[in-house]
Amino acid sequence: MKIKQISVSELFGIFDHIIPLNTHERITIIHGPNGFGKTAILRMLNGFFNSQYSVFRTIPFTKFRVDFDNGSYVEIWKNPEGVQKAKTKEPIKIEFYEQEKEKVSFLLKATNNTANLDFPIDILDDIIPEIRRVGAKSWRYLTTGEILSLNDVIERFEDILPSKAKLREEPEWLKNLKQAIHLRLIESQRLLNLVSSPSSRLYYGNPSMLPTVSAYSEEIAQLIQSKLAEYGTTSQSLDRTFPVRVVQQQPSPEVTDEQLRHQLNELEATRSRLIEVGLLDKDENSDFQINPQLIDESTKNILSVYVEDVEKKLSVFSEIARKIELLRRIVNTKFSYxxxxxxxxxxxGFIFKTRYRPTTSNCETLSPTDLSSGEQHELVLLYELLFKVKPNSLVLIDEPELSLHVGWQAQFLKDLQEITKLANLDILMATHSPDIIQDRWDLTVELKGPEP
Known part of the structure; x- marks a missing residue:
């Protein structure tokens, strides 16, 4: 099931917007003047599918609707008819319609009753790295700078609180609906995001916090290490049974000597590519040139088993290698200037070197935080798309043009198209930049004001 269309009524008390998604090319671009609700729409969509319901209380609207490609749809109503308006917060009603089934609904009441919390609120900062306590019952959300009340914190981060602390039990149909759609929001404040890290004691005086570019550098290092461990386990298993499988291997007359040499060369090319992107260490003894006269039937059987084994071992790196190669190519093309x-x-993880040295051939190594603001924005955005999002997800991108010069903006859509194909993603982004759009106005949806 995928999202087909999004619509909102009386956004900010003014705007009615309908946004059909481009399901064929998988990229939809929202554009329009400031204040028309581009960011608000992304936040509302993310708020529903990621259980951050406080967004529906803070943004004025009447109805928010999401249509799916199977004919079903969900509507979120603020202060629906028949529900008495609360003194401090308007009630939110969620209704779900499926073909040939009765409508189901759920009233999302405000979480005003926090007296039943079975843990001290002092530990919220430890449970939720993105917030900092600024008052007796108020916290700053570091990603956006918002001040959140205790109720706001519980509503926004309910999914990661201790199970007994959850103050709202959702119906099964609502849980299933949200689990059917994978959605991630990449916010405009990408460089202010702080990410949990065990080795971040030098940053901001808090051992659990780290700037995003540094955190992602650590994360890719850990991912590479986990793939190397998997590679080692696979190698041990195959090597242990190699002699038995060679003995049991039946002769394969259909495999020619030339084919075997070609397969060995292909394996060496793959190994070289993995070494180049940092997934394998360089092996000085990597000469796979075999004299044709040395290949008899017995040798052919041994080499056939060897080729199959090495293919299985190297296949461990297939997915991460493709993503690293694409990320490296895009970044190096843009950072070359x-x-x-x-x-x-x-x-x-990430290694950056500067090659501009008029008086020496040495290269200076840079930290990820030494990159410019625009370079960090580009790196964080590309990394999130390639490594932080599940396949077949809808990714919401707010203002991808931030801190990017015109040349990078002009190339962004082409880079994004490559990423969506490799990572199997759908994109909904909001932008002010015609340089991002280039000549692809067919992918855009313009947000307009009310008719005069």
């Missing part, structure tokens, strides 16, 4: 080059390392 400032003489920077990116590579990867299993200990440090």
């Amino acid at each position: 400032s003489y920077k080059e990116m590579s990867f390392n299993k200990e440090k």
